[in-house]
Amino acid sequence: MxxxxxxxxxxxxxxxxxxxxxxxxxxxxxxxxxxxxxxxxxxxxxxxxxxxxxxxxxxxxxxxxxxxxxxxxxxxxxxxxxxxxxxxxxxxxxxxxxxxxxxxxxxxxxxxxxxxxxxxxxxxxxxxxxxxxxxxxxxxxxxxxxxxxxxxxxxxxxxxxxxxxxxxxxxxxxxxxxxxxxxxKEVCLSDILGLDALVLLKGRAYGIFFITAVAVCIPLAFYYSFTNPFLNHAGMANAAGKMTLGQVSEFLFMLLMPFLFSRLGVKRMLLLGMFCWILRYVLFAYGDSGAGAWMLYGGIALHGMCYDFFFVTGQIYTDRKAGDNIRNAAQGLITFATYGLGMLIGSYVSGFVAGRFSYLQTAVLHYDWRSIWLVPAAITGIFLLLFIFLFRDDKQ
CATH class of the missing domain: 1.20.1250.20 (MFS general substrate transporter like domains)
Structure with missing residues (x-):
């Protein structure tokens, strides 16, 4: 090139x-x-x-x-x-x-x-x-x-x-x-849908990962839908600009991925990524005050570990499992599962939960942000424990 x-x-x-x-x-x-x-x-x-x-x-x-x-x-x-x-x-x-x-x-x-x-x-x-x-x-x-x-x-x-x-x-x-x-060329429906990659789900380890990937994207939707409104409510000036700290973190951890991947392996990387999501939600839940402003910045900065350690690791794991014949179909399948199915469910769930913890005061809609953020923290925690239990015998 x-x-x-x-x-x-x-x-x-x-x-x-x-x-x-x-x-x-x-x-x-x-x-x-x-x-x-x-x-x-x-x-x-x-x-x-x-x-x-x-x-x-x-x-x-x-x-x-x-x-x-x-x-x-x-x-x-x-x-x-x-x-x-x-x-x-x-x-x-x-x-x-x-x-x-x-x-x-x-x-x-x-x-x-x-x-x-x-x-x-x-x-x-x-x-x-x-x-x-x-x-x-x-x-x-x-x-x-x-x-x-x-x-x-x-x-x-x-x-x-x-x-x-x-x-x-x-x-x-x-x-x-x-x-x-x-x-x-003639394109088969199975090629478009990535159906050839469904063979990966026959393996116990990958099947567990696939289900977990869908499940984790449900609480993930809380971050994408409500972080910016939350930070503005918390009084953070230039919230959109400061949220780019997350992309800087993503860039830095991307550079570290080859080293960490070889040292920790797939299972530990996935677990660490899920734990970081829980920590991020907890920091947001208790950072809605002047004294806890560092928690807000910490939650934003965790984006690199949250995204790279789970999603990028998952893409690498999928590529390893797939091999040459179904590589493209496998990546399409995991994208459908996460950004498609998981995030679709999560977008509606996050909206319902945030609506459940909202209230009118002097004709203005307010949100109980602490309760809102603790919900995805709890959901991710449950999935983390299930992932540890079901994936306990896998040595990768």
Whole structure:
């Protein structure tokens, strides 16, 4: 891969994740403050991304892989996404917002796979070259958070307009990416759904991991849906900007992954990742005060261990179990289980729980944040104990 191609792919990743990060982190805060949405509605809005994650493999498999060059499909989707984001910024009621954000996520989610596919086709050694390109996605997410935070627009529709501008730029830029012609092959339904990878579930150890991955994503949804509204409630200035500390942590722990993986192994890495999720929720539960501000920063900084030690380790574990023949199908299956099924359930559960611990006071909706955060801590703790018990005989 030449330096010119590397630069073009790096810009692709930066814009891809800048666009997502510009609206996703603060959507809950915007819905609560600007559209006066309740917790259940916030959860329903975030659930749309999981619905799109479930549906998007059909689109990529049936359309992008068969008929059109990937970079052209990417460009069209981002241009349509830019128009949709701009429309979202103008709606004043939750019902219209929900349908438009569903439309946008259906347009956006396939672009993640397409961006990866375009990158892989330009690489001779993806295992060595892809991380140095993909890391610019994390940089893009950080830049989006810093811009939104320092501009002070977390509670306004400007976040969607910023994302729309980024999507428009990326849509145009996509047509100038390296050519990635369609394969024009017959695609079986089993390929699209990753059904070939179901053979992995016959193994006891992987079956336990798979079920645990789905289960852990249920309490995980609390973090994505309600962290930004919570931090703003706690009085943290520039909450969106400071939340990028989590992505910095993710980047640093990603560099440590090869060393830790060889020392600790799969089981200990997964257990440590789950424990960090519990610790994060507990820190949030008891950090809602001036004296406990360090707990809030600690909970944010744990993102690297929470994400890398569970999700990245899980992807590596899946790759090891799958082998060459079903590698792509296996990664599709675990993505469906986590970001699709698990997060979909979790988005609705988190909305229900937050609604259960909300109350009206002087016509203003308030939340009992301590109780809200202790619920996912307890759920994750139960799954952690079950994981230890069921996985006790596995030596990996």
């Amino acid at each position: 030449t330096a010119s191609v590397r630069l073009r792919l790096s810009v692709l990743m930066l814009l891809e994740y800048f666009t997502w990060g510009a609206w996703y982190v603060t959507m809950g805060t915007y819905l609560i403050t600007a559209l006066k949405a309740d917790a259940v509605q916030v959860g329903a809005a975030y659930a749309n991304l999981s619905i799109a994650a479930i549906i998007s493999p059909f689109f990529v498999g049936l359309i992008a892989d068969r008929f059109f060059a990937a970079q052209k499909v990417l460009g069209v989707l981002h241009l349509a996404g830019a128009a949709t984001l701009y429309l979202i910024s103008g709606v004043q009621d939750f019902s219209s917002f929900w349908w438009l954000i569903l439309l946008y996520t259906l347009l956006y989610m396939p672009t993640m796979s397409l961006a990866n596919s375009i990158s892989f086709r330009q690489m001779q050694d993806a295992g060595r070259e892809f991380p140095s390109v993909r890391v610019f996605g994390t940089v893009g997410w950080i830049l989006a958070g810093l811009l939104i935070g320092f501009a002070g627009v977390e509670t306004t529709a400007a976040t969607f307009r910023i994302a729309a501008a980024s999507s428009l730029l990326l849509g145009i830029y996509s047509f100038f990416l390296p050519s990635s012609q369609s394969v024009k």
